[in-house]
Amino acid sequence: MRIAERAVYAMSITPFDPEGGLDEALLRSHLRFLSAGGVGVFVCSQGSGEGDLLTSAEKLRIYEIAVEELHGVVPVCAAGIGLAGATAGIEALARGAVERGVDAVYVLPPRPSPHPPRPQEVERYYRRLIEAVDCPVILANNAFLAGYSLPLPTVATLVEAYPHLEAVLLVDANPSLLGQYVHAIGERRLVLTGVVSSILQAHAMGVDGVLCMEANVAPDLVPAIWSALEAGDLVAAERQYRRLLELSTAIARYGNPRSLKAALRAIGRDGGHLREPYLPLPQEELADLERSLHKAGLGPGPWEVPPAGRG
Numbered sequence: 001m002r003i004a005e006r007a008v009y010a011m012s013i014t015p016f017d018p019e020g021g022l023d024e025a026l027l028r029s030h031l032r033f034l035s036a037g038g039v040g041v042f043v044c045s046q047g048s049g050e051g052d053l054l055t056s057a058e059k060l061r062i063y064e065i066a067v068e069e070l071h072g073v074v075p076v077c078a079a080g081i082g083l084a085g086a087t088a089g090i091e092a093l094a095r096g097a098v099e100r101g102v103d104a105v106y107v108l109p110p111r112p113s114p115h116p117p118r119p120q121e122v123e124r125y126y127r128r129l130i131e132a133v134d135c136p137v138i139l140a141n142n143a144f145l146a147g148y149s150l151p152l153p154t155v156a157t158l159v160e161a162y163p164h165l166e167a168v169l170l171v172d173a174n175p176s177l178l179g180q181y182v183h184a185i186g187e188r189r190l191v192l193t194g195v196v197s198s199i200l201q202a203h204a205m206g207v208d209g210v211l212c213m214e215a216n217v218a219p220d221l222v223p224a225i226w227s228a229l230e231a232g233d234l235v236a237a238e239r240q241y242r243r244l245l246e247l248s249t250a251i252a253r254y255g256n257p258r259s260l261k262a263a264l265r266a267i268g269r270d271g272g273h274l275r276e277p278y279l280p281l282p283q284e285e286l287a288d289l290e291r292s293l294h295k296a297g298l299g300p301g302p303w304e305v306p307p308a309g310r311g
Contacts, residue, residue: 037219
């Protein structure tokens, strides 16, 4: 499937068993849960997916499982590609993801040390990775994870050079920078935001979609907001947006992915175990998270967006 067929994407969790091994059955169940909510799916992300704790072999297996479960249903994007590591190893992972049939690869900037790489090193890195694959590429400018922001001229140069670079995702709290991206490349490529708290403003600026962690708990909430915005129903969008902020704040308070898996248990689903060094939330934090979820209208069982006029 083409990535343009979905406006909302989820950074999926990675379920583990009690010994820290990959729980494939739970992963398949969770992927189906996400797709039923109408979101496209990113797997192996460094945040929600505990991607930095996965081996390359595990990532390739997760890409394979996601394709088996979701091919032709919603787009599958291979995340966990980039940041630490030599370019050759990251390139091999991207190639392996394509061989397993993903719909797109999501490439984070290089971060081989605490010091940001030079602009020419960043451009060379992205050119190698984009040229290594023949499927759609989503370029990430994620200052939160990389520790630096890509220069917009560099991104524009790559967009001009590679037609299969189909989308750019920006994670930056500065709304003016998002506006600059929409103005510079929005007519040629998809522009996505990873700042879910700014979804109303982003839509008004012409952004094409959003990537979020909250969909792991309520997969149909963000699509409901986006659909309401597309229909011009600001009342419905703002009502559900308040619920989204409550959910997002609750999850962020105690740290993703700990709180995501705890939240899934709190609503009656199983997100599996964490992989160490992550540890489960202490009881007092878990109780506070459960109270926040209740306030957001989330309870046991698959959650559904209430019809217009309720909630």
